[in-house]
Amino acid sequence: MKNRIAELRKERKISQSVLADAVFVTRQTITSIEVGKYTASLELAYRIANYFNLSIEEVFDFSDLEVLKNER
């Protein structure tokens, strides 16, 4: 799943380490999620969105799941 984390970090000049500490995970976790190696948990997604004062839907891109929705 795609997300805007790297983009939001750069806009606000926040390093991976600072974000990682703020949301209580390791830098490696932030990196992995940024590059799409895996998807954030719901709690982490919320913490990240909240850190940027955005909703989860504004940070994470669910458009690749819409297909399944339309298949219902």
Place this chain on the structure above:
Amino acid sequence: MKNRIAELRKERKISQSVLADAVFVTRQTITSIEVGKYTASLELAYRIANYFNLSIEEVFDFSDLEVLKNER
């Protein structure tokens, strides 16, 4: 983490099985999430919220995480 899934299901008279099928998980997964045995993944949270035409934040209760937010 708390959520409004059982409540939303009952309002709309949708069984666990029907919801499970609609969001591509087993009934056991829905049950476990409803009773708080574990937290939904981000993708599943999105699918469930979307099924009810709500945002993730409207279905899942993150208030137990606010503490951490305020500690920043």
Place this chain on the structure above:
DNA sequence: TAAAAATGCAAAGTTAACTATACATTTTTC
């Protein structure tokens, strides 16, 4: 331009989300 900070990336280990199966109890429907 050297030092410090930030990023990239990789691998092994742990934990939590989810599946599959199964059976007992409760609720709904006919």
Place this chain on the structure above:
DNA sequence: GAAAAATGTATAGTTAACTTTGCATTTTTA
């Protein structure tokens, strides 16, 4: 009131999120 549907709960197994460690490269700062 019997059958069918829905729910509760439990357990063993798989997969994916996340940690930990470590080191190499790039970018920033003094």
